[in-house]
Amino acid sequence: MRALDAVVIGAGLTGLTLAFYLRKQGKKVLLVEKSSRTGGTIRSFHENGYTFESGPNTGSLANPEIIELFDELKDRCTLQLPRKEAYRRLILKNGKLHALPSGIISGITTPIISVKDKFNILLEPFRKKGDDPDESIAALTLRRLGKSYLTYCVDPFISGIYAGDPNRLTTRYALPKLYALEANHGSFIRGAIAKAKQPKTEREKKVTNAVFSVEGGLSRLTQALTNAIGEENILLNNRSTVISGSAPNWNLRLSGMEVSTPTIISTVGSYALPELFPFAAESLMNRINNLRYAPIVQVAVGIHALRGKAFQAFGALFPSAEKRNALGILYPSACFENRCPENKALLSVFLGGIRKPEMIDLSDQAIEQLVCDELRTVYRKPDLNPELMRIFRHTHAIPQYEQNSGDRLAAISEFENAYPGIILAGNIRDGISMAQRVKQATDISFFLPD
Numbered sequence: 001m002r003a004l005d006a007v008v009i010g011a012g013l014t015g016l017t018l019a020f021y022l023r024k025q026g027k028k029v030l031l032v033e034k035s036s037r038t039g040g041t042i043r044s045f046h047e048n049g050y051t052f053e054s055g056p057n058t059g060s061l062a063n064p065e066i067i068e069l070f071d072e073l074k075d076r077c078t079l080q081l082p083r084k085e086a087y088r089r090l091i092l093k094n095g096k097l098h099a100l101p102s103g104i105i106s107g108i109t110t111p112i113i114s115v116k117d118k119f120n121i122l123l124e125p126f127r128k129k130g131d132d133p134d135e136s137i138a139a140l141t142l143r144r145l146g147k148s149y150l151t152y153c154v155d156p157f158i159s160g161i162y163a164g165d166p167n168r169l170t171t172r173y174a175l176p177k178l179y180a181l182e183a184n185h186g187s188f189i190r191g192a193i194a195k196a197k198q199p200k201t202e203r204e205k206k207v208t209n210a211v212f213s214v215e216g217g218l219s220r221l222t223q224a225l226t227n228a229i230g231e232e233n234i235l236l237n238n239r240s241t242v243i244s245g246s247a248p249n250w251n252l253r254l255s256g257m258e259v260s261t262p263t264i265i266s267t268v269g270s271y272a273l274p275e276l277f278p279f280a281a282e283s284l285m286n287r288i289n290n291l292r293y294a295p296i297v298q299v300a301v302g303i304h305a306l307r308g309k310a311f312q313a314f315g316a317l318f319p320s321a322e323k324r325n326a327l328g329i330l331y332p333s334a335c336f337e338n339r340c341p342e343n344k345a346l347l348s349v350f351l352g353g354i355r356k357p358e359m360i361d362l363s364d365q366a367i368e369q370l371v372c373d374e375l376r377t378v379y380r381k382p383d384l385n386p387e388l389m390r391i392f393r394h395t396h397a398i399p400q401y402e403q404n405s406g407d408r409l410a411a412i413s414e415f416e417n418a419y420p421g422i423i424l425a426g427n428i429r430d431g432i433s434m435a436q437r438v439k440q441a442t443d444i445s446f447f448l449p450d
């Protein structure tokens with residue numbers, strides 16, 4: 001029986017970051033992964049001059065922890081910052097693509113927002129503060145900003161981040177920073193001004209919110225973490241995990257080895273928890289694994305570049321009111337160097353989400369046809385023919401932080417109190433983005449008792 005300081009379960013970005021920092025602190029760690037590779041949802045592919053992703057395409061430098069992780073790994077992988085095109089974001093309205101306003105002038109002239117809501121925004125600082133802590137993102141947007149903001153800004157933004165429905169997501173859990181603006185300052189505008197005026201620490205000044213990738217694809221980040229942790233500290237292809245004992249001596253029977261540890265950190269999805277912790281009361285586990293996930297089909301598409309500015313943007317989002325089949329299309333080759341051969345473009349088409357979960361069950365042929373139809377209609381090019389299409393299905397792509405999130409967080413605390421030394425981490429709490437995954441892992445690694 002090997003005695004370890006910690007066992008981390010799941011070798012996605014959360015588990016890798018955790019194991020990396022624990023190893024850095026000199027702790028004896030084992031990172032346990034069910035599949036044959038590390039990286040979890042993150043995976044990059046190279047084919048015929050294209051570099052494409054099956055999971056996330058870009059992250060955001062939205063907290064100091066993600067920036068510090070890149071600093072730590074600077075000899076092993078290179079952070080890739082976007083071209084200026086990445087700051088142009090498109091929204092489909094009445095079948096036409098429009099740039100999202102990026103300043104006051106474009107805010108006044110944009111056809112995306114109705115004239116009524118353009119005037120309404122001036123009253124936002126004076127509007128009454130809401131009193132429902134579980135208000136949905138849709139209700140909050142309607143109350144403070146108006147219908148056209150909901151339909152043409154917030155709805156597609158929520159599709160782009162959560163593949164979700166703003167009527168179902170609870171602001172407090174899904175967009176906590178936005179919720180805090182109203183809760184603490186009574187208004188988004190007043191809150192944003194107050195935040196901008198607040199003095200920033202040197203650490204906070206590093207945060208740019210710029211989008212990022214990694215030279216050669218995001219897998220280079222997870223591979224850099226894997227190499228730094230060391231193969232000898234990672235167990236891949238682990239088919240079964242049997243946990244016994246009690247705090248502070250948890251025993252784990254894994255594929256081919258037995259270990260003991262005071263600390264087990266799970267980073268797996270909620271759907272995988274009952275099998276991992278069968279000893280937990282069913283009533284408690286049910287309150288954790290009732291978390292819904294949006295399924296996503298992502299299709300990497302390689303095509304001849306179109307003339308003009310057609311693909312010169314971060315991407316295009318399709319509001320649900322437009323009734324398109326796709327949620328939106330990212331343009332990774334416009335954002336980052338070396339993603340496709342010359343005169344070609346790499347696109348990433350997203351289908352499914354919480355509103356169209358059935359898309360995940362379509363055949364490859366049906367998906368290819370659907371993607372071609374979307375591209376031909378949206379770009380008005382009936383003869384457009386991709387030279388590369390690769391389909392990736394994610395059944396449990398993005399957790400939806402809905403109204404039951406408060407009870408889920410309470411149940412996670414109850415679980416952790418009942419089984420001291422076992423921590424339930426991962427995207428079941430604390431955010432769904434890569435930056436939030438890295439922050440959670442960093443925080444846990446530094447607050448773990450010695």
Ligand SMILES: Cc1cc2nc3c(=O)[nH]c(=O)nc-3n(C[C@H](O)[C@H](O)[C@H](O)COP(=O)(O)OP(=O)(O)OC[C@H]3O[C@@H](n4cnc5c(N)ncnc54)[C@H](O)[C@@H]3O)c2cc1C
Nearest residue numbers: 010012013014033034040041055056268272397432433434
């Ligand atoms: C299609 C898609 C697009 C996305 N786009 C973006 C984006 O643009 N920007 C952004 O910031 N984020 C994006 N995300 C979210 C981002 O990818 C995730 O937040 C992040 O990669 C999750 O990392 P994780 O380690 O928490 O989970 P995962 O990557 O899911 O890793 C969990 C790991 O646990 C393993 N595992 C499961 N059960 C067990 C078990 N019993 N024993 C051992 N191992 C187990 C799994 O095999 C997996 O390797 C996207 C996600 C998807 C699916």
